[in-house]
Amino acid sequence: MRPIIGITTYVEPATWGVWRDLPTTLVPHDYTEAVTQAGGRPVLIPPHEDTDVLGMLDGLVLAGGPDLSPGFYGAEPEPLTVTRPDRDRAEILLVRRALELDVPLLGVCRGMQLLVVANGGTLHQHLPDVLGHERHRPAPGVYGEHDASLVPGSRIAGLMGDELGIRCFHHQGVADAGKLTVTGHAADGLPEAVEDPGHRFVLGVQWHPEVTRDERLFGALVAAARQK
Template identity: 90%
Template sequence: MRPIIGITTYVDQATWGVWRDVPTTFVPHDYVEAVTQAGGRPVLIPPHEDVDVLRVLDGLVLAGGPDLSPELYGAEPEPLTVTRPDRDRAEILLVRRALDTDVPLLGVCRGMQLLVVAAGGTLHQHLPDVLGHDRHRPAPAVYGEHDASFVPGSRIAGLMGDDLGIRCFHHQGVADAGKLTVTGRAEDGLPEAVEDPDHKFVLGVQWHPEVIRDERLFGALVAAAAK
């Protein structure tokens, strides 16, 4: 049987067909297709504060989305920080339990930041204030494209090989990775990948591999979940 891979989701207002501005649970279909093409069976996980769902999951994708609440890492919100507290409360419980029970995890963008915060790390709330540029989120709905460097011998280096190009869309980033190991950085030094070698599979990437259905990363998650 294909391993069951949970994907965290958004809850927001949406419009489709005859319905207008309806509270909706959803996630970009790229995540579903990326998991499916990698050999997994995707299951969408709404943001409920109930971690028992992990009992039926073989792996977990922490999807992208809004900024994390700075309260999770002991900071005050800055003017450009936009959060979804209900999702934060649910997902921090989910990721902590997943780490405790060694469920294979892949964190994407916000998902990587969630892994970092769960591991005791902190975030920069607005990267242009820190880096002096907006190349990680150049415009609305426009991905920033740049090269990353990876630590030789790391999981992400083995998966990416000589392909160093990444596509990202975020205005927050990792300041301190906590207990996680930074294994990839952008050209400006910002962490782009984190890992926890003490777990079966814990990988966070700041870019969006689901957009290109990257079977290297999703395939590695599915392979770990199948063991």
Template identity: 80%
Template sequence: MRPIIGITTYVENATWGVWRDLPTTLIPHDYVAAVTLAGGRPVLIPQEDDTDVLRALDGLVLAGGPDLGPEMYGQEPGPHTVVRPERDTAELRLVRAALEMDMPVLGICRGMQLLTVAAGGTLHQHLPDLLGHEKHRPAPGVYGEHDARFEPGSRIATLMGDDLAIRCFHHQGVADPGTLTVTGRAEDGLPEAVEDPGRRFVLGVQWHPEVVRDRRLFGALATAARN
């Protein structure tokens, strides 16, 4: 049987058909397609405080989305920070419960940042202030393209092989990884991958592998969830 992979979701106002601007639980279809192609059975997780859903899952994808609330890592919000407090609360509780169960977890973009905060780490709230450029989010709806470098022997290095190209869209990034290990960086030194070598499968990537249906990363999650 295919492993059941939960995917966290957004709650945003959306418009379709005759319906206009309704609060909607949604996720880009790229995530669903990527999990399916990798051999998993995707299940969307609505934004709620209950973590009992984890008992029905074999693995978890922490999807991208808005900025994390800086109060989660001891900072005040900056002028460029846009948050969804209800999602922060629900997902932090969810990821902590999943980690306690040693459930395989793949964090994507915001999901990597959430893993970092759950591990006691901190974030940079606005990368252009730190790096002096906007290559990680060049324009609305436009992915930044980078060549990453990966730590030899790490899980991400093994999965990516000689393919160093990544596509990202974020203006925040990891400052302190907490108890996680940084295993990938962009050419400007910004962390692009984190792992927890002490767990069965905990991997966070700052880029968007779902967009290209990357079977290496989603396949590794599905394999870990199956075992």
């Protein structure tokens, strides 16, 4: 049996066929394909403030998306912060309950930031103001590409091996990882990976492994989910 892996989703206006700007529950197909190729059975999880769905899941992917509402880490929104409050409220409850139940978790980009905030951390709301460059989001629809520096002996270092190239697209980043352990950095010092050694599998990456169908990370999630 393939373990059932939930993937959090967006609710955004979408257009197809005769329909125009219809509110739609969606997620990039890369996520479902990455889970499938790694041996899991993907199931999409729309935003909902009921966490009972976790009882039917073997693992969970926290997908990317818009900025997390700064109120969750005690800050006021800055001018370039764009949020989806309904999704934020639903997912913060989901991730906190998943951590309580020790459900295997993989956070991708915004998903890593969500993990951090759920563990008492904080975010930088606009990285160019902090770092002085835009290499983490070089242009609309264009991924930044660089190597990650990983902590020897960490879970992420063991999974990535010698291939350290990553693709990222984000203008926010981790300021303080809270209770999580930072196990990867970019050359500019920005956290790129976080882990919680106290759980069976809790890993967050600031990049987008689904784009390359990275079976190292999704395979590790599926393997942990098989043991649930």
